[in-house]
Amino acid sequence: MTCRDLVVGYGGKPLLPPINFTIFHHQLCAVVGRNGAGKTTWFRTLLGLLPSVGGQLSTCRPDLPMAYIPQRSQLDPIVPLRARDLVAQGLERGRHYLRPLLSRDEQQRVSWALQEMGAADLGRMQFAQLSEGQKQRVLMARLLCSQPELAVLDEPTAAMDAVAERETLQLIDNLRRDYGLAILIVSHHLPVVSLFADQVIFFDRASQNVVAGQPETVFDDPVFRAHYGDEATQALRASREREKTQRVEVHEQDHDHAS
Amino acid sequence: MPPEAAPTWAEFVTGLDLFLDPMLCGAVAGLVLGFLGVYVVLRRMVFVSAAITHSAGLGVALTFYAQIHLSWLGSLANPFVGAFLLGIGSTLLLVANPARLGLTRESLIGLVFIFASGTALLVADRISQESHDIHSIIFGTAVLVSKGDLYTTLGTGSLTMLLHLWLRRALIFTSFDADGARVQGLPTRALDGLLLASIGLMVSVTTRALGAMPVFAFSVLPAMTALSLGRRLSAVFTLAAMLGLLSAVLGYLAAFFLRFPVGACQTVVAALFAALAMALRALRR
Numbered sequence A: 001m002t003c004r005d006l007v008v009g010y011g012g013k014p015l016l017p018p019i020n021f022t023i024f025h026h027q028l029c030a031v032v033g034r035n036g037a038g039k040t041t042w043f044r045t046l047l048g049l050l051p052s053v054g055g056q057l058s059t060c061r062p063d064l065p066m067a068y069i070p071q072r073s074q075l076d077p078i079v080p081l082r083a084r085d086l087v088a089q090g091l092e093r094g095r096h097y098l099r100p101l102l103s104r105d106e107q108q109r110v111s112w113a114l115q116e117m118g119a120a121d122l123g124r125m126q127f128a129q130l131s132e133g134q135k136q137r138v139l140m141a142r143l144l145c146s147q148p149e150l151a152v153l154d155e156p157t158a159a160m161d162a163v164a165e166r167e168t169l170q171l172i173d174n175l176r177r178d179y180g181l182a183i184l185i186v187s188h189h190l191p192v193v194s195l196f197a198d199q200v201i202f203f204d205r206a207s208q209n210v211v212a213g214q215p216e217t218v219f220d221d222p223v224f225r226a227h228y229g230d231e232a233t234q235a236l237r238a239s240r241e242r243e244k245t246q247r248v249e250v251h252e253q254d255h256d257h258a259s
Numbered sequence B: 001m002p003p004e005a006a007p008t009w010a011e012f013v014t015g016l017d018l019f020l021d022p023m024l025c026g027a028v029a030g031l032v033l034g035f036l037g038v039y040v041v042l043r044r045m046v047f048v049s050a051a052i053t054h055s056a057g058l059g060v061a062l063t064f065y066a067q068i069h070l071s072w073l074g075s076l077a078n079p080f081v082g083a084f085l086l087g088i089g090s091t092l093l094l095v096a097n098p099a100r101l102g103l104t105r106e107s108l109i110g111l112v113f114i115f116a117s118g119t120a121l122l123v124a125d126r127i128s129q130e131s132h133d134i135h136s137i138i139f140g141t142a143v144l145v146s147k148g149d150l151y152t153t154l155g156t157g158s159l160t161m162l163l164h165l166w167l168r169r170a171l172i173f174t175s176f177d178a179d180g181a182r183v184q185g186l187p188t189r190a191l192d193g194l195l196l197a198s199i200g201l202m203v204s205v206t207t208r209a210l211g212a213m214p215v216f217a218f219s220v221l222p223a224m225t226a227l228s229l230g231r232r233l234s235a236v237f238t239l240a241a242m243l244g245l246l247s248a249v250l251g252y253l254a255a256f257f258l259r260f261p262v263g264a265c266q267t268v269v270a271a272l273f274a275a276l277a278m279a280l281r282a283l284r285r
Helices: A039-046 A083-091 A104-116 A134-143 A162-179 A191-197 A214-219 A222-228 A230-258 B007-012 B015-041 B046-069 B071-076 B080-096 B105-125 B128-139 B147-166 B168-176 B178-183 B188-210 B213-219 B221-229 B233-258 B261-283
Strands: A001-007 A020-021 A028-033 A053-058 A066-069 A151-156 A181-187 A198-204 A207-214
Touching: A001 B178, A020 A207, A020 B105, A028 A053, A028 A151, A028 A162, A039 A181, A053 A198, A053 B128, A066 B178, A083 A104, A083 B168, A104 A151, A134 B147, A162 A181, A162 A191, A181 B080, A191 A230, A198 A214, A198 A222, A198 B233, A207 A222, A214 A222, A222 A230, A222 B213, B007 B015, B007 B046, B007 B233, B015 B147, B015 B168, B015 B188, B015 B213, B015 B221, B015 B233, B015 B261, B046 B071, B046 B080, B046 B168, B046 B188, B046 B213, B080 B188, B128 B188, B147 B188, B147 B233, B168 B178, B168 B188, B168 B261, B178 B188, B188 B261, B213 B221, B213 B233, B213 B261, B221 B233, B221 B261, B233 B261
Parallel strands: A028 A181, A028 A198, A066 A151, A151 A181
Antiparallel strands: A001 A020, A001 A053, A198 A207
C-alpha cells in the first residue's frame, strides 16, 4: 500500500501535512506518536473507514484484503462471545455473510487459526474472561482466519506486562514472516515495538511533522529526537543493535544445529 | 353482595376460540421481540425501544383522531399505517447523529419519548369516544385482537425471524465490532439499517396489537434475563425468545384468572423472570 501526498483529516480539513509512505508484504511498521497526534485518523483512512482529504492511496491490487484488530478495551465485555465465535468472525469477508451456515472446512479453519496462535484450549471460553495476553492471541487468530494481506493492530500490547508484551510482539512478527502479511502496529510502547519494526512512522501534530522510514533513519530525525530526547533515542538505537546481534547469534546456532 | 367466583380452567377452555388469537399474537410478539431485545440491551438502546413504542402508540392515536375528525382521509387512516409511520420515523430520528442538533443521544431519546407520550394523551383527550382504546393501546389492556392484527404480527414476525436467522453472523459482527466488519467488506451501514428497521417495524406492528407497555417490556426484559443466565450468545438469543413467548402466554393466563389488565400482567411476568434470574446469578457467586 502506498500513500502519495496523502492528506488525512475531517470534514475536508487537513489534520497533518501530506504523507508519503509505502508498506510491502512481510513488513512490520510501528506507528508512533503521542495521543491526538493523528495516528488513528491516518490508519482509519488507510482502512477506508474515513475519506481522505487529498492525495492518493493505492494498493498492489484492487480489493486488497485487509483486517483491523481494535484495542481490546473497545470490545464490549458484556457480550457473551466465546473465543471461537470471535475467531469465526474472521471468515466473514465480502459476501460470505450471505451464507446461512458455516461449512465443515470453515469450522476447521477456525480451529486451525486458534491452534496456530497457541489458543486452541481457549476456544470454548468466554472472551471477556480471558487474560489480556490470551485475548490478544484470540484476536490474532481472528486475523489469521480472515487471510488479509494488510493488517492494522491498534495497541495490541496495551495493559500487558513486559513478558506478555514481548510474547505478543513475537507472535505478530511470526505472522509477518510466516504468512507474508504487511502489518501496521499502533503503539505507545516504542522501545519494544521498534525492536521488531522494519519501518517506523512517527506523527507529531503539534509541529505538523510526519517522519517515516527505517527505524535508524527515523531515530536520527531532529523532530523525533526533539520529541523523545537524545538519551531515549540513543537507548532505542542501542537496544535495536542488541536485538539484531541476538537474532544473528540465534540464527547461527540454528544453522549449526541443522548442519 | 357475594364476591364474584374466580374464573376456572373450564371457562378458559370454553372460551378458547376467543382467547387463542390474542394469546398467539402475544406469543409471537414475545418471541420475536425477546430475540430482538438482545441487540436492544447489548447495544444500550433500551430507551430507544421505549421511545419507538410510544411513538407507535401516538401514531395509532393520531389515526383514530383522523378517522373521527378527518373522514375525507377514508381508509387511508389505518392504525397500522399510523403506528408504522411514526414508529419508523422515530427510529430514523433516533439513529441520526444527535451532535448535529447539539444534543446527546440520551436527551434525544428522552425528547422523543416524552413528546410521544404527552401528545398521545392530548390526542386521547380529543377522542373521548375512543379514549378506552387509546388507554389500551398505551398500557395493553386489550383482551382481544383482530384477525388483521394477528396476521400482521405473524407475517411480520416470521419475516423478521427469517431475516435475522439468515444474517445473524453479519448482524452480530456489525453490532459489536463495526470497524472490523467494515474493513472486511461487510455492508455495515445497510446491516445496521436493517437491524434498526426490523426493530422499528416489529415494535410498531405489535404496539398496535398489544399496547406500548408490554411491547417495551418484551423488547428489554427477556434479553436481560437471558444475559444473566446464558454463557453463549446463541443460547442467549434462544433463551430470550423463549422467555418472551412464556411471558406473553403466562401473563395472558394470569390476567384471565386474576382479572388483571393483560398488558400489565405480561409486563410483570417478564419482570419476575428477570428478578429471578438476577437472584440466581447472585446466589451462584
